[in-house]
Amino acid sequence: MSLAQWIGLAFLAVFIMALYRSKRQAQPDVLARLRPIPFFDQLTDAMARAAESGRALHVSLGTGGIASDLAADSLAALSVLEAIARRSGTFDRAPIVTLADAALIPIALDMMQEPAHKQVGLQPAPDVRWLTSSPPAYAAGVMEVLGGSEVMSSVMVGAYGDEYLLMGEAANRLNRRQLAGASDPTVLPFVWATAEGMLMGEELYAAGAYLSGRAWHVHSLLAQDCVRWMIVLAILVLVGFNSFF
Amino acid sequence: MQGLSEVGADTSSQKKGQVVTRRASVAVALVAGVIVLVDFFFERGAPDAIARYVLYSASVVAAATLLLGLITLTKRHVDKLIRRAPGRGYSAVLLAALLATLVIGFVGGGPGSPAMRRWFEAVLFPLEAALFSLLAFFFVTAIYRVFRIKNFESGLFIVVAIVVLLGQVPVGALIWDQLPIIKDWVFDVPALAGVRGILLGVGLGSVAVGLRVLLGMDRPYSRQ
Numbered sequence: 001m002s003l004a005q006w007i008g009l010a011f012l013a014v015f016i017m018a019l020y021r022s023k024r025q026a027q028p029d030v031l032a033r034l035r036p037i038p039f040f041d042q043l044t045d046a047m048a049r050a051a052e053s054g055r056a057l058h059v060s061l062g063t064g065g066i067a068s069d070l071a072a073d074s075l076a077a078l079s080v081l082e083a084i085a086r087r088s089g090t091f092d093r094a095p096i097v098t099l100a101d102a103a104l105i106p107i108a109l110d111m112m113q114e115p116a117h118k119q120v121g122l123q124p125a126p127d128v129r130w131l132t133s134s135p136p137a138y139a140a141g142v143m144e145v146l147g148g149s150e151v152m153s154s155v156m157v158g159a160y161g162d163e164y165l166l167m168g169e170a171a172n173r174l175n176r177r178q179l180a181g182a183s184d185p186t187v188l189p190f191v192w193a194t195a196e197g198m199l200m201g202e203e204l205y206a207a208g209a210y211l212s213g214r215a216w217h218v219h220s221l222l223a224q225d226c227v228r229w230m231i232v233l234a235i236l237v238l239v240g241f242n243s244f245f
Numbered sequence: 246m247q248g249l250s251e252v253g254a255d256t257s258s259q260k261k262g263q264v265v266t267r268r269a270s271v272a273v274a275l276v277a278g279v280i281v282l283v284d285f286f287f288e289r290g291a292p293d294a295i296a297r298y299v300l301y302s303a304s305v306v307a308a309a310t311l312l313l314g315l316i317t318l319t320k321r322h323v324d325k326l327i328r329r330a331p332g333r334g335y336s337a338v339l340l341a342a343l344l345a346t347l348v349i350g351f352v353g354g355g356p357g358s359p360a361m362r363r364w365f366e367a368v369l370f371p372l373e374a375a376l377f378s379l380l381a382f383f384f385v386t387a388i389y390r391v392f393r394i395k396n397f398e399s400g401l402f403i404v405v406a407i408v409v410l411l412g413q414v415p416v417g418a419l420i421w422d423q424l425p426i427i428k429d430w431v432f433d434v435p436a437l438a439g440v441r442g443i444l445l446g447v448g449l450g451s452v453a454v455g456l457r458v459l460l461g462m463d464r465p466y467s468r469q
Contacts, residue, residue, distance in 0.1 A: 005286050015452055016460075067307050072451035075458065078465045102314030103307050107465055129321065130314035136373040144335075162380060169383040172390070183447045185440045193387040201443040205450030208463065216462035220453040228449055 015227055022222035023215070031213050034221070040210045042179055042197035043080070046153040047087055049177075050095075055152035056127070057095040058176075059084060060142055060167070061108065062158020063135040065101030070159035073183055076204045077158035078107060080181075083211035084155070085111045097128045098145055100138040105130050139163035143170040153177040157199065157207070160187050168194030181207075271461050277303075278459040319343065342368070405431060 001009075027033070050057040061077040064070035081097065088095055097108050105128060112126035131141030143166060146154060154171045156164070160182050171178040172194050180191045181199025191198045199207065202224070209217035277299050284296030322336035330336075346364065353360030392403055411417035412428025457463035 001286055009286055012452070012456075015456060019453075019456065067303060072454040075454050075463070075465055076450075082465075102310040102312075105310060105313055105317065128317075130317055133311075134369070134373065136376045137369075140376055144332075162377070165380055165383050165387060166376065169387060173386075183443075183450070185443045188443070190387065193391045202446030202450040205447075205454050214463075216457055220457055220462075224446075224449045224453050228445070231445065231449075 011227075014230070015223060018223035018226040019220055022219040022226065030218055030222070031209075034206075034210065034218070037199070037203055037206070037210060039179060039181065039197040039199050039203070040207075043084075043155065043211075044087075046155065046177055046179060047084060047091075050152045051088075051090050051092075053152050054092045056093040056150045057084065057088075057091075058142075058145055058151045058154040059095050059097045060154070060156040060158065061097065061099040061101075061104055062156070062160050062182075063100045063138050063163060064159025065133075066103050066107075067101070068159075070183075073159035073204065074101065074104065076181075076207055078104070078111070079208035079211065079217075080155065080157045081108060082111050083207070086212075088112075093150060094125060094127045096145060096151065097126075098131055098138075098142055099128070100131060100133050100135065102130050102133070135161055135163045136166075139166040142167045146170050146174055146176055151176060153179070155179045156195075157181040157204065160184065162187070162190075165190040165194070267464075271464055274464070275459070275461050282459065315343075 047057060059081055061081065062070075062073060064074050066074045068074075084095055094112065097112065099105065099108060108128045109126055112128060129141075129145070131138050142156075145151065146167070147170070154167075154176050156167060156178070157180065161184070164180070164182065164187050168178065168180065168190055178195045179197040180195035181204045182188060182191050183201050183204050185201070188198075188200055191200075206217075206221055208214060209221050280292065280299050281296050283292045287293060319340065322339050325336040326333050326340075346361075349360050349364050350356060350358075353364075355361070391399060392406075393399070408424065409428050409431055411420060412424040412426075412431075417424040417428075454463070458465070
């Protein structure tokens with residue numbers, strides 16, 4: 001094993017320890033003490049408005065895929081979709097889910113058939129659309145979906161490239177309320193320029209904790225903070241070491 | 246009463262079946278994840294061979310889901326044509342292009358054949374390039390929206406953007422010779438520090454998501 005692999009292994013071990021430590025020491029009110037991220041309130045508001053208007057919410061899971069390097073972004077997008085699916089039992093019109101990775105189709109379909117629909121006696125048929133795996137063509141497909149009169153707001157979360165701007169601007173031009181999140185620093189300015197609410201960088205991966213409040217999601221946020229402080233400390237020590245020795 | 250008890254038994258066996266399926270899917274995901282993770286640390290030997298097999302199997306499953314995507318896409322557009330829905334002309338074009346690609350693929354000798362390459366180079370690539378060429382115009386409208394000062398943040402953004410724009414072009418140095426130096430400082434210090442901060446957070450977030458899935462705490466592949 002190379003030095004980099006040893007460091008990687010040590011990092012994973014530290015992260016797992018931090019995760020379990022967070023679980024043991026977490027306070028009961030930890031969820032309430034998380035810093036507020038406006039995106040999640042705006043998402044709830046967008047869902048309520050879609051339910052009131054009888055129009056659909058468009059949910060884009062990005063141009064990345066679950067089998068790619070950007071799988072974490074797609075998994076984070078699925079957390080958002082899961083939350084939307086759970087709360088969409090009162091919708092007259094099922095959210096329109098568009099995706100570029102065909103492997104996400106069965107997962108998205110399964111999520112959109114959540115029991116929430118059955119609880120209130122409504123079962124709008126899931127509307128999951130695989131458009132294409134090519135990012136520019138996907139953007140064109142989303143622009144067409146947004147152009148439909150049935151769309152009220154658009155939620156775009158996941159892995160995106162420059163094609164995000166095409167979709168973001170289309171939503172703006174059509175006066176669709178837009179919420180978006182991305183992790184790529186080169187895409188974030190586009191998100192900032194076009195979306196009403198945004199998830200920036202690591203906030204994307206916090207979606208599960210904020211929306212579902214699931215214990216392990218919250219604990220992993222605490223573990224992230226713990227490891228982040230360790231990295232900050234390591235950077236300061238190394239800078240000091242390099243400066244004085 | 247007998248009928249009701251039969252229904253109850255059916256529901257109970259269905260639930261048991263669901264639990265077994267869920268546990269099996271979690272076990273498969275855990276084992277596959279651990280194998281691929283172990284392979285990251287061992288470049289040769291049995292872990293590498295097993296991980297290759299797992300990844301190959303995953304690519305076969307991914308190909309199958311692509312077929313599923315193709316079927317849903319075709320179904321949707323055929324349905325649009327049958328219902329004579331607005332925009333059905335585009336659906337007809339899409340289905341014709343799909344059929345043409347299939348025919349060229351089968352007759353021309355597969356995905357890597359010269360005929361297929363020509364088809365992609367003549368149709369798909371120019372269309373994608375045309376779409377991406379629109380980015381410049383979209384960029385201008387986005388910038389116009391951002392350049393309306395709403396708060397301190399957008400005001401600061403405008404000032405920095407103007408300084409960087411002037412520092413990038415030769416006329417900037419003529420206006421004030423310090424502008425290119427300030428531009429370089431903006432790129433190298435605050436912008437780079439911000440990007441590194443974001444990337445650090447993204448890296449930690451990705452590890453957290455990966456570990457949650459790997460340890461079975463997060464199961465997007467089965468209802469939790």
